[in-house]
Amino acid sequence: MRYSKLFPKPQKLGKEYDSANATFLINGGFIHQEMAGVYALLPLGLRIVEKIKAIARKEMVAVGGQELIMTSLQRKELWEKTDRWNDEKVDVWFKSHLKNGTEIGLAWSHEEQITEMMKNYVTSYRDLPVRVFQFQTKLRNELRAKSGILRGREFLMKDMYSYSTSEETHTKFYDEVSQAYLRIFENVGLGADTYLTFASGGAFTQFSHEFQTLTDIGEDVIYLHRQKKIAINKEVLTQEVMSQLGVNQADLEEVRAAEVGNIFSCGSTKSEQLGLFFNDESGQKKPVILGSYGIGITRVMGVLVEKFHDDRGIMWPEQVAPYQVHLVGLDLHDDSIKKRAESLYEALVKREVEVLFDDREEVRAGEKFADADLIGNPIRLVISKRTGEQVEWKRRNEKESQLKMVDAVLSDLVKNY
């Protein structure tokens, strides 16, 4: 991608918002605020979201998930069956109505909808298990949006639902997803600070499990056991729970964290409410066992910025960075330097290295470096009159740069990715 064509260009780091993620993502041109708590994904932001999605998708497919997309318009009757149409029970509803007056809801979750749909396709134990997932926009009428894209009214979520014939197959799958989730957070770069956290489980199981990433901007307070690599949400912390999990209060550390994912077992309650049953081998009618698994994709992007930035901008982990390489061409009014920069750019493109090439002739070095730091691609290459036949190589998270030959740059980049 040529910087001269990039839409939109980052802005000079000016306005500060209520959080680092909002400040850098908005000034950097990754997202655009449409209204309070509602953000459009601009080209740079979309690239990151797509990378996070790809990482999540790979793991979901690996555990047997099949991708689909449900709708945002939902029937009222669906939610009345589980008593969640009521604004007293669910306070985040956006509701509207059709021309003929029929009331509809805008999807804040898809659990009811997918489960209801399953009635059309699941009648026998032979049809199970089924695991489906989607990346879908959730619409939630939050009383107050805050913390940039960490708590919005419209956001992208990866949600998966599992339908099993027995508690055993469900539990086995649940554990597989739990492991898959840890890999996902590892692979997006949050592994070191993301903890499997015991949280309230609702009616069916004692616990649900959250994936909490340590950050001061997080809304949750959790108690961390670093050695065991687990945590307990404050909402369920009791003496009984601690002894059950084999931990002492003395080993727990109180920290703030942001919930990036959660998984929970719903048992058969919802299936019974909605009427999702199957016939087992003996012809006996049984309710399907349901599990629900979510990851806040756009929230993950926000948490990444919270974790990985300095005062100049973002420092994306390689796996999710918009481009692997930020190539800065200086002194481009000199034809021979311009030729070298162009040929390196073409060589990188040819080798399918993701590269953003700052090809602007009229912009000075300082501004180009500032833009590179704000956007936060992991490797910065510079070609200028100072670099001679070589190329300056610097990582975003390091101070020192080094000069390398073009061939070495190319082979290092192709090797890495």
Add this chain to the structure above:
RNA sequence: CGGAGUGUAGUUCAGAUGGUAGAACACACGGUUCGGGACCGUGAGGUCGUGGGUUCAAGUCCCGCCACUCCGACCA
């Protein structure tokens, strides 16, 4: 949902007591610069959130509405 605040140029903001609409940054053009967001000159850019009211006269005063920001509560 309680409390507080703010809406004026693309952006951030200034415009006491009513009297012809301002700056900085950004932008366009010309010039000097050229490795960490340079500088000089010129220029373009506005239904002052919106509807009503008071007044000879409203960005400014009064009332309604809308939006945004922050604090709190909420976040199964």
